Amino acid sequence: MKHxxxxxxxxxxxxxxxxxxxxxxxxxxxxxxxxxxxxxxxxIEFPALPNRDAAYGERxxxxxxxxxxxxxxxxxxxxxxxxxxxxxYASAFGLLLACAFFAGRQWEHGHQPTTTVAVKQPQSQPAAxxxxxxxxxxxxxxxxxxxxxxxxxxxxxxxxxxxINPLRDQARSLLAANQLCRRQARKQDDPALTxxxxxxxxxxxxLANQPGGLTPAAITRLQDQLNSDSLLFEVxxxxxxxxxxxxxxxxxxxxxxx
Amino acid sequence: xxxxGKNDHAAVRAILAGDKEAYGALVASHSESLFRVAFRITGNxxxxxxxxxxxxxxxxxxxxxxxxxxxxxxxxxxxxxxxxLDRISAPRAESRRVAEVxxxxxxxxxxxxSAASPERLLLSGEILALQKQxxxxxxxxxxxxxxxxxxxxxSTEEIAAALSIAPxxxxxxxxxxxxxxxxxxxxxxxxx
Numbered sequence: 001m002k003h004x005x006x007x008x009x010x011x012x013x014x015x016x017x018x019x020x021x022x023x024x025x026x027x028x029x030x031x032x033x034x035x036x037x038x039x040x041x042x043x044i045e046f047p048a049l050p051n052r053d054a055a056y057g058e059r060x061x062x063x064x065x066x067x068x069x070x071x072x073x074x075x076x077x078x079x080x081x082x083x084x085x086x087x088x089y090a091s092a093f094g095l096l097l098a099c100a101f102f103a104g105r106q107w108e109h110g111h112q113p114t115t116t117v118a119v120k121q122p123q124s125q126p127a128a129x130x131x132x133x134x135x136x137x138x139x140x141x142x143x144x145x146x147x148x149x150x151x152x153x154x155x156x157x158x159x160x161x162x163x164i165n166p167l168r169d170q171a172r173s174l175l176a177a178n179q180l181c182r183r184q185a186r187k188q189d190d191p192a193l194t195x196x197x198x199x200x201x202x203x204x205x206x207l208a209n210q211p212g213g214l215t216p217a218a219i220t221r222l223q224d225q226l227n228s229d230s231l232l233f234e235v236x237x238x239x240x241x242x243x244x245x246x247x248x249x250x251x252x253x254x255x256x257x258x
Numbered sequence: 259x260x261x262x263g264k265n266d267h268a269a270v271r272a273i274l275a276g277d278k279e280a281y282g283a284l285v286a287s288h289s290e291s292l293f294r295v296a297f298r299i300t301g302n303x304x305x306x307x308x309x310x311x312x313x314x315x316x317x318x319x320x321x322x323x324x325x326x327x328x329x330x331x332x333x334x335x336x337x338x339x340x341x342x343l344d345r346i347s348a349p350r351a352e353s354r355r356v357a358e359v360x361x362x363x364x365x366x367x368x369x370x371x372s373a374a375s376p377e378r379l380l381l382s383g384e385i386l387a388l389q390k391q392x393x394x395x396x397x398x399x400x401x402x403x404x405x406x407x408x409x410x411x412x413s414t415e416e417i418a419a420a421l422s423i424a425p426x427x428x429x430x431x432x433x434x435x436x437x438x439x440x441x442x443x444x445x446x447x448x449x450x
Binding site for chain 2: 006007010011014015037040041043044045046047049050052056057058060061063064065067068069070071072144147192230233234236237240
């Protein structure tokens with residue numbers, strides 16, 4: 001039997017792990033080590049947090065407000081220009097994709113008959129390349145949409161069917177894109193992204209396909225689960241990483257024609 | 259980790275539009291959580307107050323780079339953690355520690371004395387002092403990571419994001435901190 005090392009015990013102390021728990025149930029040696037660790041960490045005392053009254057924030061503001069300059073309009077304009085520039089790049093990229101797509105279709109329509117007539121090949125000649133259906137999923141957009149869904153789930157009223165139904169619809173629409181992203185993340189051997197997308201998949205599935213529909217109890221359970229496993233934070237971190245990189249475009253090809 | 263502020267985004271928009279006073283609302287609603295984490299990392303009330311002010315100043319200066327889809331509370335919390343880390347990493351903090359240790363009166367309570375009687379060690383003030391010293395003997399990064407994990411209940415990913423390090427580095431920092439703490443506090447174990 002492979003014993004748990006100290007690092008694993010510490011990890012288990014801070015974040016309970018089912019496999020470590022099972023091992024501790026059967027291994028007296030590791031269980032004793034874990035009890036000792038628990039006892040040591042629980043015994044550490046920290047200085048009591050000094051009390052800060054309700055007016056503390058106002059005092060902080062009073063102490064710093066004089067040294068803060070007013071943010072001026074040109075800075076806002078620069079921000080606006082940056083936003084505008086970003087949007088124009090995105091539009092240009094989209095336009096380029098659309099042009100490439102239509103050009104490809106036109107080229108194909110223009111060349112198929114010509115080839116047949118000029119070369120006079122028999123029907124058995126390999127057919128012209130079948131156009132592929134290209135599904136482009138921008139990972140950052142997917143994470144963004146997922147984050148918004150998680151935030152809505154976190155704050156939704158479990159008893160309000162009006163709020164729950166749109167959540168279920170959004171989860172259904174995100175499921176397919178999430179599966180594409182998962183496959184791509186596995187191909188790219190990105191364990192952090194894969195793990196997060198796997199957990200998103202579970203959550204979306206539970207939201208979208210809950211047997212018996214989404215009851216207030218089911219929503220509360222999902223909210224508790226969301227609050228305890230830091231999935232929302234992970235998604236935010238991943239999205240900020242993706243935004244820091246170049247736009248991560250996942251391309252997936254399906255056979256068939258449009 | 260931090261509370262959500264529904265009006266935070268509206269306040270950020272107002273500040274960027276030139277309404278400086280709108281920042282006051284953000285300062286008022288997030289000061290307490292920033293003070294909490296700053297005090298836990300620095301272990302000093304005055305330093306924690308300074309960290310809170312510095313974090314809000316830095317936040318204001320960087321507000322244009324704030325990603326509007328992010329949560330302001332999380333963003334400013336991370337800035338505060340980095341300010342606190344800078345504070346405990348600064349040479350001034352180091353020299354203060356040396357000065358404190360070289361103070362003979364304090365040295366008596368801060369250094370683990372293997373010859374001390376169990377009764378003496380049981381005095382809670384001295385135990386606290388020994389624990390405080392054990393914390394100070396950690397590197398600033400280990401101290402911050404341990405505090406975030408042990409007291410702030412942050413996940414490895416949250417610690418990594420707050421300290422701008424890789425998740426594995428955050429995990430290792432917590433691991434080393436726990437090892438060192440246990441080793442330094444071993445004299446207390448026999449008295450429990």
